[in-house]
Amino acid sequence: MKSAFVLKIRSSLANPQVLSLAGNLTVSVMSIASVSLLFRALSVRDTGVWILFISAVNLADSFRAGFLTTAFIRGRSGALPARAAEVTGSAWFIALAITAVLALLNLGAWLVLGPGAEGATGLLLHWFGLVLVATLPQFMAAAMMQADMRFDRILYIRLLSQGLFVVGIVGLMLSGTLTLEKVVYSYVGAAAVTSLLMLVLGWADLSSLRQRSRACVAELAHFGKYSVGSYVGSNLLRSSDTFIISYLLGPAMLAVYNLAGRFMEIIEIPLRSFVATAMPAMSAAFNQGDTPEVARLLRKNAGMLTWAFVPLIVGTIVLADIPIYLIGGAKYEGSQAANLLRIGMVLALLFPIDRFVGVTLDVVNQPRLNMVKVFLMLAVNVVGDVTALLLFGNIYGVAVASLPTGIVGFVFGYVHLKKHLPLSLRAIMTTGFREFKLLAGRFMAKQSPSINTNQNLH
Numbered sequence: 001m002k003s004a005f006v007l008k009i010r011s012s013l014a015n016p017q018v019l020s021l022a023g024n025l026t027v028s029v030m031s032i033a034s035v036s037l038l039f040r041a042l043s044v045r046d047t048g049v050w051i052l053f054i055s056a057v058n059l060a061d062s063f064r065a066g067f068l069t070t071a072f073i074r075g076r077s078g079a080l081p082a083r084a085a086e087v088t089g090s091a092w093f094i095a096l097a098i099t100a101v102l103a104l105l106n107l108g109a110w111l112v113l114g115p116g117a118e119g120a121t122g123l124l125l126h127w128f129g130l131v132l133v134a135t136l137p138q139f140m141a142a143a144m145m146q147a148d149m150r151f152d153r154i155l156y157i158r159l160l161s162q163g164l165f166v167v168g169i170v171g172l173m174l175s176g177t178l179t180l181e182k183v184v185y186s187y188v189g190a191a192a193v194t195s196l197l198m199l200v201l202g203w204a205d206l207s208s209l210r211q212r213s214r215a216c217v218a219e220l221a222h223f224g225k226y227s228v229g230s231y232v233g234s235n236l237l238r239s240s241d242t243f244i245i246s247y248l249l250g251p252a253m254l255a256v257y258n259l260a261g262r263f264m265e266i267i268e269i270p271l272r273s274f275v276a277t278a279m280p281a282m283s284a285a286f287n288q289g290d291t292p293e294v295a296r297l298l299r300k301n302a303g304m305l306t307w308a309f310v311p312l313i314v315g316t317i318v319l320a321d322i323p324i325y326l327i328g329g330a331k332y333e334g335s336q337a338a339n340l341l342r343i344g345m346v347l348a349l350l351f352p353i354d355r356f357v358g359v360t361l362d363v364v365n366q367p368r369l370n371m372v373k374v375f376l377m378l379a380v381n382v383v384g385d386v387t388a389l390l391l392f393g394n395i396y397g398v399a400v401a402s403l404p405t406g407i408v409g410f411v412f413g414y415v416h417l418k419k420h421l422p423l424s425l426r427a428i429m430t431t432g433f434r435e436f437k438l439l440a441g442r443f444m445a446k447q448s449p450s451i452n453t454n455q456n457l458h
Contacts, residue, residue, distance in 0.1 A: 030162035032327060035262050037169050038183065039255070039328045046180045048251025051258045053123045053184070055239040057131050059232070061139075064098045064132070066231020067224035069143055070279075070362045075220065076147040077280040078287065088205055089212035090220055092140060099136050103129035127184055134188050137195035141204040149280055153203060157194065164190035226367030230358065233374030237381055237405070241398050244385045249395065257395055259332055260340035263323045266316070267309060267348045274301045274352075275359055282363045291364070295421040296431075298360050303432015304439065305352035313345045320345075336395055343399040350406045353428060357413035364420045370413070377409035 039047055068091050075087040106129035113125060138161060145153045168186030172178035198204040246254045278301050285293040316323070320338040328337065361370040384404060388397025417423055 030159075030166050032262055032265060034162070034166050034169055036327045036329075037166075037173065039259065039332070041169075041173055041178050042180060042183075044252045044255050044331070045250075048246065048254040048258075049123070050180060050183060051254055052242060052246050052251065053127075054187075055242045056124055057128065059235045059239055060102060060128065060132065061135065062231045062235035063102070063228060064095060064136075065139065066228035066235075067098060068095055068220065069146075069231070070227040070367070071220045071223040072143050073147045073280055074223070074283045074287075074363070075216075076144070078284045082211075085208045085211040086213055086216050087220070088144065089208040089210060090216035091143070092206060092209045093212045093217055094220060094224070095136060095140060099132050102132055106132075123181075123184060127188060130188055131191065134191040134195055137198045137204040137206070138191060140206075141198040144203065144205060146276055147280060149277070151277070154276075157198070157203075160197065161190055161194040164193055223367060226371050227362055229371035230362065230367060230374050233371060233378050234358075237374060237378045240378060240382055241385060241402075244382070244389065245395065245398060248386075248389050253395055256332065256335050256337050257340060257398065259324060259328045259335075260337045260344060262327055263316070263341055264344050264348065266312065267345075267351060270305060270308070271351060271355055274305055275355060278356070279359055279363065282360065286363050286365075291421060294360065294363060295423060298356050298421070298423070299428045299431040300435050302353045302356040303428040303430070304435040305432070306349065306429065307432050307436040309348060309352065313348055316345045317342045340395065340399050343396070344402070347402050347406050350410050353425075354406065354410045354413060357410075357417050360421070361413065361417055364417075366416070366420060369416050373409055373413045373416075376412055377405050380408050381405040 038050060042050065072087065072091045075091075076084050079087060106125070110125045113121075138157060142154055142157055145151070145157070165186055168190060169178070169183065172182050172186065195204075199206060241257065242254060245257055278297050282294050282297050285291075285297070320341045321333075324335075324337045324341060325333060358370050358373060361367065361373070381401060384401030385398050388401045391397065414423070414425070
């Protein structure tokens with residue numbers, strides 16, 4: 001009986017989706033923990049400045065990730081060892097070039113503007129380039145592990161990076177020396193230690209740089225010039241609310257808005273996990289000419305997640321005040337955060353299909369369409385945000401403006417993907433419901449006593 005239970009645990013841990021979910025769950029829980037600590041330890045204004053700083057850093061990092069991640073995974077997944085080394089070395093060459101250019105731009109801006117800059121601008125001018133350099137080996141290691149479907153190692157990378165950051169914050173709080181600048185020290189230090197370990201262990205495979213080729217660099221760059229638009233556009237879409245609120249309403253209101261957004265991680269965790277595991281499989285199927293399998297994977301994952309999110313969304317709408325208090329503390333009770341969370345969770349019902357449609361456009365070699373989709377949504381969102389704030393003067397307008405943004409992206413992506421794959425909303429929902437029932441049945445079976453095992457014992 002005990003050995004059967006252990007075998008079930010080992011079998012579950014060997015499942016790529018379980019490992020991917022565990023990795024995303026780990027990083028998200030630690031991210032929420034660090035944010036919760038900062039919400040309590042920093043003033044509302046300093047919290048808003050930190051949010052603006054980290055949003056700008058993530059936006060810059062999305063340029064590097066967007067140029068490489070999808071192209072790298074498509075090229076390395078299922079490739080022979082020689083080809084895999086060539087793709088990895090070429091990706092390293094591009095990553096180093098991008099990092100060097102951005103760091104030099106940062107140095108020039110610091111020399112011109114640095115001495116008099118304050119707030120988030122001052123932090124960015126001092127730390128932007130260092131953050132990109134410190135996170136580069138960590139980024140390359142995670143991309144390699146995703147392409148090779150080594151989600152156990154991705155879990156270790158994320159656990160180390162986020163864990164060191166949380167430990168740093170706790171140490172500053174216990175010593176009574178926590179300031180906004182020292183939070184940045186902890187962030188950069190955690191990234192640098194993690195990256196150094198990736199180089200020592202060989203997970204980042206820097207030695208493959210010798211296997212790069214001009215043709216492969218050109219191939220990755222050709223795909224990347226489209227996918228980078230999708231990545232940067234997606235990050236701008238997420239962070240445009242941050243920048244607009246910060247400059248029109250101030251950093252204090254930004255902290256309230258971001259607090260509501262932090263709990264949206266409960267949607268992003270499984271969504272990122274399923275996308276991370278499905279993308280290499282979809283890419284491999286497309287590379288082998290098996291487009292029906294690509295369509296099946298899209299229907300299965302997008303539909304199943306949509307059904308799985310329904311009870312989660314309903315529960316959060318009813319109990320929204322509880323997570324707001326748990327994450328932000330008493331100072332955010334009675335603020336607009338709970339209602340903002342309710343609005344966001346309603347919109348989250350569109351997320352699974354929209355996200356998988358975008359990823360699949362990249363997989364079927366249509367990154368340009370995905371880029372157009374993202375920037376169309378960005379334009380609608382910016383116009384909606386500014387109009388809502390100027391007309392109503394409160395933060396609820398920003399949340400409501402997300403509805404037309406989501407609908408426009410959803411319709412554009414779905415219509416264009418149908419030209420390349422056999423696809424229908426009805427098929428997505430019916431396939432998803434069937435897969436959701438199977439998954440729920442397997443879960444319930446694992447929770448109940450095993451009849452066969454008991455019979456064997458007798």
